[in-house]
Amino acid sequence: MLDATTRSGGTATASPRATATDLAVAVPTAAPALAPATGFAARCARVLLSPWSRLSLLVVLLVSAASLVLLFEPQRLLTDGWPDRLGGAAAVVAYAMAYGVCTVAFVPRPLLNLAAGALFGSQLGLGAALGGTVLGAGLAFCLGRALGQDALRPLLRGRWLKAADDQLSRHGFRSMLAARLFPGIPFAASNYCAAVSRMGLLPFLLATALGSIPNTAAYVVAGARASTPTSPAFLIALACIAVPGLVGAVVAWRKRHQLRGR
Numbered sequence: 001m002l003d004a005t006t007r008s009g010g011t012a013t014a015s016p017r018a019t020a021t022d023l024a025v026a027v028p029t030a031a032p033a034l035a036p037a038t039g040f041a042a043r044c045a046r047v048l049l050s051p052w053s054r055l056s057l058l059v060v061l062l063v064s065a066a067s068l069v070l071l072f073e074p075q076r077l078l079t080d081g082w083p084d085r086l087g088g089a090a091a092v093v094a095y096a097m098a099y100g101v102c103t104v105a106f107v108p109r110p111l112l113n114l115a116a117g118a119l120f121g122s123q124l125g126l127g128a129a130l131g132g133t134v135l136g137a138g139l140a141f142c143l144g145r146a147l148g149q150d151a152l153r154p155l156l157r158g159r160w161l162k163a164a165d166d167q168l169s170r171h172g173f174r175s176m177l178a179a180r181l182f183p184g185i186p187f188a189a190s191n192y193c194a195a196v197s198r199m200g201l202l203p204f205l206l207a208t209a210l211g212s213i214p215n216t217a218a219y220v221v222a223g224a225r226a227s228t229p230t231s232p233a234f235l236i237a238l239a240c241i242a243v244p245g246l247v248g249a250v251v252a253w254r255k256r257h258q259l260r261g262r
Contacts, residue, residue: 099132
């Protein structure tokens with residue numbers, strides 16, 4: 001029997017047994033296919049990540065935050081003052097952070113602005129209040145965008161809701177700047193309306209920072225000069241609070257009649 005070559009010096013010829021053995025070694029066995037994850041854990045994940053589950057989580061977070069605010073009563077800062085162990089720049093930063101969290105929990109901004117002026121004076125109080133305003137607006141926007149947008153956008157069917165969504169989506173910076181400049185539009189409502197729309201985060205924060213300066217400064221100065229209610233600074237601050245509010249009420253009343261006429 002010839003194994004490798006013929007005796008006459010011909011070409012090499014593999015035996016049938018060797019060929020079968022080599023092929024058996026050379027061809028790898030196929031790996032078993034992984035079954036798709038369609039068990040109980042996958043179904044739970046789909047339910048938990050669904051738009052309505054995320055919206056429910058947002059509602060639970062906001063209700064919990066509002067309950068904690070009612071429990072701790074932040075308005076006591078106006079009567080009890082800031083804790084003695086906090087002072088200087090650390091107190092301003094801590095107040096700005098607490099301010100932002102409180103606005104997410106629907107604490108009225110005028111109360112927080114007055115407290116900032118009473119605790120830190122006009123300049124530092126304005127810095128703390130503006131920092132807290134931007135922080136609170138950013139937190140509310142991110143929460144609304146991540147947890148509420150997918151569930152709420154299909155519900156924008158009314159004429160007013162569609163108009164507001166279109167205005168914020170196309171002219172976000174200009175619309176939000178006007179909403180911050182003129183009082184009367186609730187701070188939390190404008191935050192979550194912007195989050196549900198297609199407005200970007202950076203224009204939202206920039207418009208919030210610029211548009212909140214006049215109204216915030218008026219309240220902070222009023223809080224800082226509350227001990228001297230007859231001073232010119234306090235009276236000017238009151239005028240800066242009252243006049244834009246009156247103008248906003250007149251504009252809202254006229255727009256209301258125009259919408260009725262349509």
